[in-house]
Amino acid sequence: MTIKVIISGPRGRMGREALDMIINDKDLELVACIDRMNDGKRLSDVEGMPNVNVPIFVEPNQCFQSVSADIFLELSIPEVGFDHTKLALMSKIKSVVGTSGFTSEQIDLLTNIANENKVGCIIAPNFAIGAVLMMQFAKKAATYFSDVEIIEKHHDQKLDAPSGTAVKTAKMIQESRQAKRQGHPNEKETMDGARGADTEGIRIHSVRLPGLVAHQEVILGGLGQTLTITHDSYNRKSFMTGIKYALGKVMQLEKLVYGMENVMD
Ligand SMILES: NC(=O)C1=CN([C@@H]2O[C@H](COP(=O)(O)OP(=O)(O)OC[C@H]3O[C@@H](n4cnc5c(N)ncnc54)[C@H](OP(=O)(O)O)[C@@H]3O)[C@@H](O)[C@H]2O)C=CC1
Numbered sequence: 001m002t003i004k005v006i007i008s009g010p011r012g013r014m015g016r017e018a019l020d021m022i023i024n025d026k027d028l029e030l031v032a033c034i035d036r037m038n039d040g041k042r043l044s045d046v047e048g049m050p051n052v053n054v055p056i057f058v059e060p061n062q063c064f065q066s067v068s069a070d071i072f073l074e075l076s077i078p079e080v081g082f083d084h085t086k087l088a089l090m091s092k093i094k095s096v097v098g099t100s101g102f103t104s105e106q107i108d109l110l111t112n113i114a115n116e117n118k119v120g121c122i123i124a125p126n127f128a129i130g131a132v133l134m135m136q137f138a139k140k141a142a143t144y145f146s147d148v149e150i151i152e153k154h155h156d157q158k159l160d161a162p163s164g165t166a167v168k169t170a171k172m173i174q175e176s177r178q179a180k181r182q183g184h185p186n187e188k189e190t191m192d193g194a195r196g197a198d199t200e201g202i203r204i205h206s207v208r209l210p211g212l213v214a215h216q217e218v219i220l221g222g223l224g225q226t227l228t229i230t231h232d233s234y235n236r237k238s239f240m241t242g243i244k245y246a247l248g249k250v251m252q253l254e255k256l257v258y259g260m261e262n263v264m265d
């Protein structure tokens with residue numbers, strides 16, 4: 001039996017890479033796409049898309065009601081990703097979400113819908129195994145170093161800041177340290193944003209430049225020393241093993257899990 005997948009955002013950088021991964025995997029079967037254009041066309045009719053004869057829908061609900069699928073894979077944009085996922089879960093379709101930029105309230109809402117309906121869902125701020133380890137190492141290190149700053153660096157087409165990975169890293173660190181105001185108590189920004197975003201005292205700095213893909217440094221400071229934990233994704237293939245893993249794992253879930261670390265054996 002193959003796992004039937006609907007993908008959202010097939011023309012995007014992640015969507016295009018994920019299409020290739022799914023099409024070339026004997027355990028997975030692409031059954032439909034959700035896009036903001038090409039409604040009613042077949043994927044094979046769209047220039048530059050793989051030669052697979054599956055329908056494209058602009059209306060997510062129409063897709064979820066008319067196509068039989070096991071999993072919805074969300075890889076579009078923050079503005080629509082939440083609604084897509086909500087509709088998929090309400091239609092009892094298990095979901096794997098890579099799209100970033102959801103608020104804590106949105107994640108809580110999706111958690112309630114998934115758990116009440118007993119539908120599996122994985123929200124993965126980062127599918128790359130190295131990034132997940134980087135977040136776990138940072139959490140561990142923060143039990144010894146209470147002063148932490150995060151520098152996340154991405155390509156300049158990214159819509160959200162800070163990145164989903166940075167937000168999740170800060171949340172994980174907050175589980176292992178007390179909230180703390182960092183820096184000099186009297187420090188003042190003479191230019192807005194100089195000290196970055198502030199989440200319970202942890203500072204997050206977002207760099208956006210052409211040439212970058214997805215990178216993060218967590219710098220922890222102590223007496224006379226610093227520890228830097230770094231992860232780099234040099235291309236989007238780095239995320240595909242994690243997507244495949246999440247598609248397998250979500251089949252066994254009846255609730256929402258936020259973070260790949262919570263489904264990794
Ligand atoms: N969790 C993880 O490991 C990773 C997560 N991401 C996240 O995944 C998301 C996608 O990233 P990326 O591929 O780089 O972004 P892209 O901008 O390359 O792709 C987004 C795609 O979504 C399309 N889109 C816009 N509106 C809709 C809609 N209503 N329905 C369906 N598709 C729509 C866009 O179309 P158009 O171009 O025509 O506007 C575009 O093709 C981002 O949120 C990013 O942060 C990225 C990498 C790894």
Ligand SMILES: O=C(O)C1=N[C@H](C(=O)O)C[C@H](O)C1
Pocket residue numbers: 100101125126127154158159162163164165166213214215
């Ligand atoms: O937009 C991206 O590219 C990425 N987004 C995710 C995030 O916001 O953390 C994951 C990865 O960093 C790539």
